Amino acid sequence: MTTTDMTPVTKDGGGPLLNKRRRVYKPNSRYIPILATLFLLIVMYSSGVANYRNFEDPSVIVNLFRDNAVLLVVAVGMTFVIITGGIDLSVGAVISLTTILTATLLKAEWPPLVVLPAVLLLGALIGAGQGAVIHYFKVEPFIATLAGLFLARGAALTINDESVPIRDDMWREMSDFRIVLADGVVTKPIAIVAVLTVVVAAAVLAWTRFGRNVYAIGGNADSALLMGLPVGRTKIAVYTLSGFCAALGGVLFSINSTSGWALQGNGMELDAIAACVIGGVLLTGGSGFVWGTVLGVLVTGLIRTIINFQGDLNAAWARIIIGVLLFVFIVMQRLVTRKAK
């Protein structure tokens, strides 16, 4: 994992000439995928600025966080799961279940301050259930969470298969509220929530005992167990976290669209996984950072922004261009990473 720099640390005698040649900035190899993503993100942004009018407007970047708030929150939860070597396919379905349940409960005039914690708790419970099945019964995460996908989406469709509008005052106010960051640059509360989630999650993953356990299990679950780490508890916790994040994403979705729909967030799980992988999180587990995932979300968001700025693309071409840009990005990242190693 760590860079093995074989250059002898010589301060005296014939060494300096050799050392001078070797003294090139070499980042820790853990950070190479992230730095590659960052570099390519900047390249992509610059080419956007060069090609489109008004692309340099700071609101383009600020809006990235607003438009991708849901994906950010969901992908952060997914990062934890993937670092333990698992995967969570149920997030998109949990989003839809959350939005439709929120809308239905608010329509039945439940107090909003009861609905909010209730749906978040439900998301966490679904996650915990999946985690328990994966840990105690050794069912593959892919399959257990696929069943979770069917369950949550099925429950959402059973509640209501049509779009339900939200007329609750609290939701309306949250949706209409604007935060002025600077002159002409405004954002919404959902972006702030997303950024806060990212910051908290990054801190938890980097600096807490729980975060270290997550990396240890992803590296090798058996050795983690032999070291006396709480493998079962941590595994269940990451799926709970992912379920919670998905439910939070669903709440943000319902605030943004002031409605609930059982097909909301369809396919979001793949977007989230793609964001993680682009951000340098390995699907085999044990390595990756929340910041990398954030960059991954920004890459997919920026691709969509470019498509919007292009403007004259129909649905078919938009899909193809997204695929091509994704391809170019991933191959470039691969080349940069390989060279750096």
Next chain:
Amino acid sequence: MTNILKNRLFWPSLILVVMLAVNAFTSNQFITIQDGHLFGSLIDILRGSAPLILVALGMTLVIATGGIDLSVGSVMAISGAVACLLISDLPNQNSLGGVFIAIGAAILVSLVAGLWNGSLVALVGIQPIIATLILMVAGRGLAQLFTEGQIINVQSGPYSALASGFFLTLPIALLIAAAAVGLTVLLTRRTALGLLLESVGGSPTASRLAGIGARRITIMTYVVAGGFAGLAGLIASADIKSADSISAGNLIELDAILAVVIGGTALIGGRFSIIGTVLGAVIIQTLRVTVVAIGIPAEANLLFKSVVVVALCLSQSPDFRAKVFGRFKRPAVQKVGAPA
């Protein structure tokens, strides 16, 4: 007796038999002979499961090498679009030669799609889930581009025979799937190919050092998966006599992966069971038919599916069986009964 009970495929088979029994009671014709060919809900189930069997078959090989292919649904859409586009341009849509050329072109395009996936995974070294995600997103766009965003209808007898025709009393779609399964079993279990696949899935590096062309084998599995997905796309589009680039093969990748896992192939690669996969695919199709047969409302479809999937997976989990049924075991009784 205990050996049969311990077989991984015992519980899935039991569930299949139960569902088929339910079908036999609810439908008025389970299996009969009509107009010189077999007919009834059993044949319908088998015919309907042909596309999923084909897709899952390719998926099994890809998963055996430790990969995954998310693009199969998009490849199905592309192949159906290419075939229907070529057939709709024919002066005589019923000409056998023209239809064969269209089918050949569609399969060729699907093989190229598979080659693309395989090259990204084996040559460029991209994680399979992302490498195939690219084609999953862009491929449906390509299909939409071919059909100009519209549904292309064809009125071709030979083409629709792919899905609804009969040969030697059996549906042609089923025969195609059976031939594909037979060929794959023959190639993987009667030659060294199966061993090489499992070795690459176990460890690509070790396989390469042992002199196995790991890259070539990986690429080959994606090409085969692409070809089978293309074939499935043809059957699916022949079934509705049109190319629908939006809904053709939508979400079939998840069903295919599910079929593979129900069949006992581990997602980490290195081990695979083709017969298990076929069983898994038939179970999923039977489930789809049974839900309608016993009158579950369409909205609760997925709920029912999730219950069956959970039951299936738990029944296959040794840990679940040990934890739940372990306390009922009476070893002393088994010892007495065993020698018989």
